[in-house]
Amino acid sequence: MTVPEHSFAAPAQTVTCNGLLFDMDGTIIDSTEAVVKNWQKIGREIGVDADVILATSHGRRSIDVLAMYEPKLANWDYISRVEALIPTEYGADAVEIPGSRAFLDDIDRRSLPWCIVTSGTRPLVSGWLDVLKLAHPKNLVTAEDVEHGKPDPACYLLGRTKLELAQENPSVVVFEDAPAGVRSGKAAGFRVVALATTHKIEQLVDAGADWIVRDMRSVRLKSWNKGTGEAELEIVDALLLCDTT
Template structure:
């Protein structure tokens, strides 16, 4: 879509598409509490297992473990309920609330691997008003890194995929954004270790602002630091 020398700041977009966990809110502590307890019950190496949970649907994470005698659907429902009940420490990424409020309501969406009930609970806990368009775990047959979720959100917004900017933090989500045909911005606020990426990055939304032109297109701008 773009020349190698170009960045996401060089383009105008019709819509911004946001992953949720790690991208507009930080739920790492809550998610890892729930998943660590699950992994321990099933005799897994908790520390190693926790590196696999971020950005993916619960059903996909559980299925990948191929545990004998485990009903993945039932276990995923249990994980979701536990996560809905535990939102302690769920907070917005710095600047996210204000940045999202600055966007036209019909030009952004949340595209998350979480089920809808959990997504709404975490958005509420973080003080983020849900957008009109949300694509959640129930909306797709295949989760990230499959690009269908992002393509579906663009379709619901009535915007060509090539005119969207995807905001992501996790590897599987970045791959989904790339495969969708959109440009990708990587949000690093929740990263515990640096990520090597060819994409533009921001640590927080305090570093950027959006400008809407007369034609209704959105342009991402870096804030000038005094």
């Protein structure tokens, strides 16, 4: 499917929710170059072509990727140690996704419940947030916290739990860039905004994204009622792909 540039022109839409869950890489930051360099280094160590690893690694936990190519390294001690070094060794190779800093600063300042749910380890996530001086959420769900990574829904379900939302059936919106993450959010029963930052449009459509936007500049917090716990998001310049009522 070919989606022309002008297709990113849907009318502004207002979406109500009680909490937000964010993937990290490709959604809040773009550390593609750093990730490539890290897997190239590991590939040389284990004798596997980095291109082969990279074809299956995005949006997945390193422990799951290494289990395929070098099972003896598929342990948290090794992975946490290696990933902790990435932000310091390759910090200059990462940038924020356009609009992410402003949006996170706004929701954090206004105390809207939010959480990062990522396939990276805790040292990796904290390291990138520190290096890029981005807002830190009160809660994180990282690779070590769940038995099965994305597209399994466990990580996003845990993210909702960590938000401690008061509603009996809270409405949660997920922000993702990878098909595996979109499927994870949908399997958890949440609506998903997919960012077309790392994958083809048709892959995000096939994964079931509710909206597709170019980046975080298409989303803003329209209102937040702390008393009722209800937020209104405005999504602009998106491809509306399914019924989101």
